[in-house]
Amino acid sequence: MGFVGILVVLVSVFGGYMASGGHLHVVFQPFEVIIIFGAALGGYLIGNPMSTSKMGFQRAIKAIVGKGPSKKDYLELLQLLFQLFQIFRKDGPQAVEKHIEEPNSSEIFKLYPGFLKNHHAVDFLCDTMKITLSADLSQYDVDDLLDQDIKVTHEEEHQAQHAVSNTGDAFPGLGIVAAVLGIVHTMGYLDQGATTIGEHVAAALIGTFLGVLTAYGFVGPIALKMKNDIECEGRYMSVIKAALVSLQRGAPPLVCVEFARRSIFPNDRPTFEEMDTATKEAKKAA
16 A cells, blocks of 8 residues: 555645646756755664664565555464464474474475565574474463564564654755755845746745655655554564464464464454364365
């Protein structure tokens, strides 16, 4: 929906301007754009380490073109967890070890390509199962371990989100900088007549317009979408966590995935019947 939102903003603002008799060529001021966006990019790079800067760009693009986990993604996750836990309970730790050691070559994981593309989720699941197979951990140890993983990941991702948000907050001020420079430039045309002065003042004011529009029409909403994406991805990890803690508690596979299912937001949560059908399919596949 990101592109749709951007299109709505552009059509509403510039369409309304043209409908009221405005001329689009007046708004096109490339040097104002260079001043505002160049200063914003410079400030962004000054204020953030390179790793955060890169993540900010990556997550901003994802916020525009990507989407969070859907009911289908969660159903696929529940199937995978059930099938993996079934093997663990039925054939023992050794049977599941080969799958979690090399998930990309595992016949089980290959059945769920959507999950396999989520490298963080794959590492989150497989690394946890590795440590639970090699060390005597209680359910509380696993709970604390996974909480720590989710917390640290959230902190890193939120740093990138805050960096983009802070840059968005700077755009109105940078628009004023461009407008002031435009007025300074206009001072050299005071002897050119009212028409020429009016054109230059209008061009200068475009700087303020672009700064405010960029901040509240684009960068601010993108930063908010980044925040929502981070929360959705965190929820996906929390679903995996619920299943793993239940497994460590000694619950049967079906109960483990039910704990996981109940951790999904109701809007995306599969029904018990949908989960039951999916787990039966996973049983047949096993």
